[in-house]
Amino acid sequence: xxxxxxxxxxxxxxxxxxxxxxxxxxxxxxxxxxxxxGLFVGMGRLARNKLIKxxxxxxxxxxxxxxxxxxxxxxxxxxxxLLLQITGSRVPMDPFVSSxxxxxxxxxxxxxxxxxxxxxxxxxxxxxxARSLGMTHVQAMRYIILPQAFRRVIPPLGNEFIxxxxxxxxxxxxxxxxxxxxGQLYNATTYASFPTFxxxxxxxxxxxxxxxxxxxxxxxxxxxxxxx
Numbered sequence: 001x002x003x004x005x006x007x008x009x010x011x012x013x014x015x016x017x018x019x020x021x022x023x024x025x026x027x028x029x030x031x032x033x034x035x036x037x038g039l040f041v042g043m044g045r046l047a048r049n050k051l052i053k054x055x056x057x058x059x060x061x062x063x064x065x066x067x068x069x070x071x072x073x074x075x076x077x078x079x080x081x082l083l084l085q086i087t088g089s090r091v092p093m094d095p096f097v098s099s100x101x102x103x104x105x106x107x108x109x110x111x112x113x114x115x116x117x118x119x120x121x122x123x124x125x126x127x128x129x130a131r132s133l134g135m136t137h138v139q140a141m142r143y144i145i146l147p148q149a150f151r152r153v154i155p156p157l158g159n160e161f162i163x164x165x166x167x168x169x170x171x172x173x174x175x176x177x178x179x180x181x182x183g184q185l186y187n188a189t190t191y192a193s194f195p196t197f198x199x200x201x202x203x204x205x206x207x208x209x210x211x212x213x214x215x216x217x218x219x220x221x222x223x224x225x226x227x228x
Contacts, residue, residue, distance in 0.1 A: 008195035012186045016203050019182030024207070026096070026178060027165045030103035031111075034164075035157065037104065038111025043141075045116045056112070063109035069170045072102040076174045095176045099168070107164055114156045118149035151222050158215030162208050169204075179203055 044056030130140035
């Protein structure tokens, strides 16, 4: 039994490593793009303009209120169908690109709330002090508020990275050869389910624990710097 397990685990491991690389690529790109989206949406949530505030709030509510898998299907299957109806020509979607955009849009909604909370955690008196020194609202945000908020949102951004990394397992449904898909392909030819899926779990565990340790290190470092 042990020999059977180790033989299949050893055989599937190179494929799982290839899938892990794709998983990390999708996650890193999505969190990076999602951070940009989230920054602007988070600031939009705090805007005084009611229209901007409403649009930002609607984006967050819609994305957070619908499953990531549905969003992936809308972009991978729905958009080409919509474009076909509008233009009359088929526009194929690349699974990897579709995955990155779907995960980025999804991550952007969660990161927006992280940035909103980070900005609101800065004492209001700092904005008032910056304005009293002659800074505009934009200058005060750029030079005083945002640099401090960035330091506070790094730990929750790390947690978002971990959550999204695990959620990318659903991308196997559209054929992206990430970690889960690579395991499914091996299992389809060998039917060695237990070694395959426990192998997938082990690789995910190593990746998430690595990021968790880094997040914990950054929390301690930022906490120590904040005391000086």
